[in-house]
Amino acid sequence: xxxxxxxxxxxxxxxxxxxxxxxxxxxxxxxxxxxxxxxxxxxxxxxxxxxxxxxxxxxxxxxxxxxxxxxxxxxxxxxxxxxxxxxxxxxxxxxxxxxxxxxxxxxxxxxxxxxxxxxxxxxxxxxxxxxxxxxxxxxxxxxxxxxxxxxxxxxxxxxxxxxxxxxxxxxxxx
Amino acid sequence: xxxxxxxxxxxxxxxxxxxxxxxxxxxxxxxxxxxxxxxxxxxxxxxxxxxxxxxxxxxxxxxxxxxxxxxxxxxxxxxxxxxxxxxxxxxxxxxxxxxxxxxxxxxxxxxxxxxxxxxxxxxxxxxxxxxxxxxxxxxxxxxxxxxxxxxxxxxxxxxxxxxxxxxxxxxxxx
Numbered sequence: 364x365x366x367x368x369x370x371x372x373x374x375x376x377x378x379x380x381x382x383x384x385x386x387x388x389x390x391x392x393x394x395x396x397x398x399x400x401x402x403x404x405x406x407x408x409x410x411x412x413x414x415x416x417x418x419x420x421x422x423x424x425x426x427x428x429x430x431x432x433x434x435x436x437x438x439x440x441x442x443x444x445x446x447x448x449x450x451x452x453x454x455x456x457x458x459x460x461x462x463x464x465x466x467x468x469x470x471x472x473x474x475x476x477x478x479x480x481x482x483x484x485x486x487x488x489x490x491x492x493x494x495x496x497x498x499x500x501x502x503x504x505x506x507x508x509x510x511x512x513x514x515x516x517x518x519x520x521x522x523x524x525x526x527x528x529x530x531x532x533x534x535x536x537x
Numbered sequence: 538x539x540x541x542x543x544x545x546x547x548x549x550x551x552x553x554x555x556x557x558x559x560x561x562x563x564x565x566x567x568x569x570x571x572x573x574x575x576x577x578x579x580x581x582x583x584x585x586x587x588x589x590x591x592x593x594x595x596x597x598x599x600x601x602x603x604x605x606x607x608x609x610x611x612x613x614x615x616x617x618x619x620x621x622x623x624x625x626x627x628x629x630x631x632x633x634x635x636x637x638x639x640x641x642x643x644x645x646x647x648x649x650x651x652x653x654x655x656x657x658x659x660x661x662x663x664x665x666x667x668x669x670x671x672x673x674x675x676x677x678x679x680x681x682x683x684x685x686x687x688x689x690x691x692x693x694x695x696x697x698x699x700x701x702x703x704x705x706x707x708x709x710x711x
Binding site: 431491499525 | 541545550566573575577609648660661665667675684685687692700702707709710711
């Protein structure tokens with residue numbers, strides 16, 4: 364067994380790169396907050412990915428947060444490379460202008476976190492892009508009172524390969 | 538709203554440091570796989586944490602994977618500092634010898650991932666410790682056939698503050 368699988372199930376996100384005119388999007392489970400002040404997040408991207416090339420060039424990315432309803436598109440984004448095909452033709456996503464970065468946001472997603480690369484870290488066969496969060500947009504009903512609304516939203520969790528699940532609708536408090 | 542919260546809910550883990558004779562454990566949501574080959578994982582640790590001191594000194598850590606049943610202990614581990622108190626006195630965990638590292642594992646957890654630090658990355662108010670996975674132990678029923686068993690196990694998800702949830706018991710396939 365590959366031992367990193369012991370950290371699964373993990374949340375699944377979409378990483379957008381490129382421009383509004385020529386966007387690209389891939390699926391990514393390897394996403395992490397990294398600092399409160401400044402607000403930093405990290406994404407681990409395989410060095411052979413087209414997204415790697417685009418982020419190295421543009422120095423910006425958007426993390427879009429899909430819910431379970433978008434699973435089919437998440438799967439397509441994660442299994443087809445934008446190097447040879449314009450993924451917009453395969454996806455039902457609407458790419459829209461972001462607030463602060465050239466990379467577009469995805470209208471259908473629960474949230475879009477706009478980031479500028481401040482550091483690149485080599486980690487084996489991946490690179491961790493550390494991004495400063497410069498702005499974000501989100502659906503109020505998914506993040507009420509500053510926190511994820513698990514009572515109504517099906518956030519997406521990746522189990523393995525083509526298997527996904529979601530969160531329970533109940534919270535446990537301590 | 539703090540924008541990194543848009544990545545939540547996130548899985549919650551335990552980070553063990555120190556030694557079998559003097560272990561310490563903290564709760565951490567900021568945990569990420571970083572490479573397939575070599576197998577690398579990362580943990581983001583606040584610079585003021587006691588765990589930060591211990592990992593800098595010992596260059597090893599264990600990521601222990603709790604389930605929902607261990608929530609009370611997870612909460613204590615995340616809200617009390619081991620600098621002033623021996624957390625073993627507060628926790629119901631059994632610390633046991635790991636296979637390859639001096640840092641102990643936690644018997645009650647679903648998995649224990651043993652790591653040696655290969656890189657330290659400054660990221661704002663946190664440090665990302667990049668660890669090579671040198672060994673692991675896990676409960677067969679939680680990771681059947683090399684993947685997380687969401688049908689029977691309640692993996693732990695952190696929503697915000699003292700609010701947690703878990704995964705659904707059904708999978709969606711694409």
